[in-house]
Amino acid sequence: MTEVPHELEVVWNDALGNIDDSELTGQNRAILGVTRPLGLMGSTALLAAPNTYTQNMLETRLRPILTQALSKTLGRDIQVAVTVDNSAPVEPAPAAEPEQPLNHDIAAHDVPTHEAPTHDEQATSRPTRPEQQPQDSDWSGRSRSADQSPYDRGPGDGAPFSSPVPVPQHNGSDFSDEPRNGTPDRPHVGGHSVTKAGITPGRLNPRYTFENFVRGPSNRLAYAAANAVAETPAKAYNPLFIYGDSGLGKTHLLHAIGNYAYMMDPNINVLYVSSEEFTNDFINTIAGVGKGGGDQREQFRRRYREVDILMIDDIQFLERAEQTQEEFFHTFNTLHNANKQIVITSDRTPNELTTLEDRLRSRFAGGLTPDIQRPDLETRIAILRRKAAQEGLNIAPEVLELIANRIQSNIRELEGALIRVSAFANLTGQGIDLSLAEHVIKDLVPNDESSLISAQTIMHVVSTYFDVTIDDLCGRNRSKILVMPRQIAMYLCRELTDLSLPRIGQEFGGKDHTTVMHAVKKVTKELVEKRHIYNQVSELTTLIKSEGRR
Numbered sequence: 202m203t204e205v206p207h208e209l210e211v212v213w214n215d216a217l218g219n220i221d222d223s224e225l226t227g228q229n230r231a232i233l234g235v236t237r238p239l240g241l242m243g244s245t246a247l248l249a250a251p252n253t254y255t256q257n258m259l260e261t262r263l264r265p266i267l268t269q270a271l272s273k274t275l276g277r278d279i280q281v282a283v284t285v286d287n288s289a290p291v292e293p294a295p296a297a298e299p300e301q302p303l304n305h306d307i308a309a310h311d312v313p314t315h316e317a318p319t320h321d322e323q324a325t326s327r328p329t330r331p332e333q334q335p336q337d338s339d340w341s342g343r344s345r346s347a348d349q350s351p352y353d354r355g356p357g358d359g360a361p362f363s364s365p366v367p368v369p370q371h372n373g374s375d376f377s378d379e380p381r382n383g384t385p386d387r388p389h390v391g392g393h394s395v396t397k398a399g400i401t402p403g404r405l406n407p408r409y410t411f412e413n414f415v416r417g418p419s420n421r422l423a424y425a426a427a428n429a430v431a432e433t434p435a436k437a438y439n440p441l442f443i444y445g446d447s448g449l450g451k452t453h454l455l456h457a458i459g460n461y462a463y464m465m466d467p468n469i470n471v472l473y474v475s476s477e478e479f480t481n482d483f484i485n486t487i488a489g490v491g492k493g494g495g496d497q498r499e500q501f502r503r504r505y506r507e508v509d510i511l512m513i514d515d516i517q518f519l520e521r522a523e524q525t526q527e528e529f530f531h532t533f534n535t536l537h538n539a540n541k542q543i544v545i546t547s548d549r550t551p552n553e554l555t556t557l558e559d560r561l562r563s564r565f566a567g568g569l570t571p572d573i574q575r576p577d578l579e580t581r582i583a584i585l586r587r588k589a590a591q592e593g594l595n596i597a598p599e600v601l602e603l604i605a606n607r608i609q610s611n612i613r614e615l616e617g618a619l620i621r622v623s624a625f626a627n628l629t630g631q632g633i634d635l636s637l638a639e640h641v642i643k644d645l646v647p648n649d650e651s652s653l654i655s656a657q658t659i660m661h662v663v664s665t666y667f668d669v670t671i672d673d674l675c676g677r678n679r680s681k682i683l684v685m686p687r688q689i690a691m692y693l694c695r696e697l698t699d700l701s702l703p704r705i706g707q708e709f710g711g712k713d714h715t716t717v718m719h720a721v722k723k724v725t726k727e728l729v730e731k732r733h734i735y736n737q738v739s740e741l742t743t744l745i746k747s748e749g750r751r
């Protein structure tokens with residue numbers, strides 16, 4: 202890392218000293234602890250963050266506090282720019298292990314000792330690995346009492362929720378088939394997914410953090426367990442097996458674990474992968490063995506076995522194939538024996554995973570197995586309120602309540618409804634009131650109907666509507682005239698069915714899940730910005746629903 206001139210360090214420390222402690226949560230302090238000043242250019246202070254997650258937090262949540270503090274210190278208006286400096290050293294971790302055992306011996310069904318706060322509760326003290334603590338060592342010149350965890354959540358839980366509508370980074374008018382950060386149809390598992398220091402943790406979604414996760418009775422146990430695992434990997438609950446219906450936040454919690462663990466220790470190896478990706482990667486490896494010199498199997502093993510935290514999403518899709526399960530079993534054992542953390546999600550309990558071998562099921566059941574239930578009305582409203590605030594939408598409480606009342610069982614749908622309502626208001630130049638919301642959401646699918654709608658139905662309706670063939674939708678021709686219907690069809694599959702991203706990719710001619718993800722983001726953005734896309738998506742939704750009911 203660039204050496205920091207002494208005066209700059211002094212200015213930085215003074216500025217940090219100017220921040221009122223009550224404005225910062227423990228996490229904020231930890232972030233500031235790993236941030237370094239790089240220089241002052243005119244009225245801009247350039248800061249270095251060790252990773253994109255920290256950069257993101259500095260640029261959003263902490264920006265106002267930092268600009269104010271730096272401006273006050275320097276006596277003039279200062280802006281802040283943040284760059285990622287991969288070489289930035291994270292404070293060396295003392296090797297000492299915690300003196301107190303942390304929940305080692307808690308039975309699988311026990312409630313975690315550090316119960317998570319609800320969205321109304323605050324500041325829970327958690328056990329913390331001592332090696333994490335130096336990161337915020339005295340950056341502010343203030344001392345912290347020995348028993349105060351640096352990661353206690355402060356009152357500032359009102360972090361802006363990242364927009365579900367992606368900010369356009371290029372001309373958003375075209376429908377391109379390419380995900381911006383990757384090549385479609387190429388498996389995205391492998392070395393680059395492993396978040397070794399210096400490698401951007403590209404597969405972790407920085408928006409999915411613990412802070413952005415609204416807690417309520419339906420998810421409190423899963424949240425608390427995930428939080429404990431992120432703070433003390435392989436010490437609290439191992440494996441952690443979270444199950445629950447589609448769209449209730451399992452993936453969000455996995456990413457939150459990864460983001461949190463990575464923020465605390467950028468040297469940690471975190472790997473997030475869906476079981477379908479694991480299967481595909483394994484099948485490709487087997488197919489390639491012999492062609493590529495025979496070491497592919499070894500590389501595969503290293504990819505999955507040399508990690509500190511392995512997170513497998515949607516384990517119910519783990520291929521029935523014997524060899525894949527065998528491989529996964531050994532991966533699991535190797536990691537577990539090496540005291541590495543494993544986190545798994547599923548749509549059902551371990552015992553209900555009847556396609557899995559008994560020995561795998563019993564391994565899963567041997568850990569903590571919290572579930573996530575459908576959120577209650579209060580939690581749904583809290584989620585909507587947070588999303589609306591993030592979008593800068595001033596929506597009356599009765600409108601949020603209407604949406605929350607109408608969409609009860611899936612948070613993805615809840616978010617989708619909010620986006621549709623705001624898109625319609627935006628495109629028609631109207632304010633968001635009850636009658637507008639009523640008008641928009643009357644067409645949305647109540648969750649119970651979604652099981653009646655298949656990807657085939659959606660493809661059939663979309664292909665007829667746009668006068669293209671189903672082969673066109675599943676093909677790879679990138680002509681604009683085909684890409685747009687294809688992306689809309691993928692978006693509708695995500696919105697109207699319970700299919701996972703990889704499963705949708707398979708339905709569309711074996712495409713990678715990143716291609717589907719890109720399509721979903723693209724259409725979400727376009728339908729907010731373009732009236733004709735909004736109309737097409739609305740019309741198609743109605744057509745698909747009526748087709749699904751037949």
Ligand SMILES: Nc1ncnc2c1ncn2[C@@H]1O[C@H](COP(=O)(O)OP(=O)(O)OP(=O)(O)O)[C@@H](O)[C@H]1O
Pocket residue numbers: 409413414415416420445446447448449450451452453454515548584612613616699700701
């Ligand atoms: N408690 C919550 N607070 C805020 N947002 C949430 C919460 N739970 C879910 N979400 C949001 O709902 C959406 C769907 O969640 P997620 O993808 O994690 O569900 P899932 O259970 O993994 O679904 P699937 O099984 O279909 O993959 C995400 O955008 C997520 O951020």
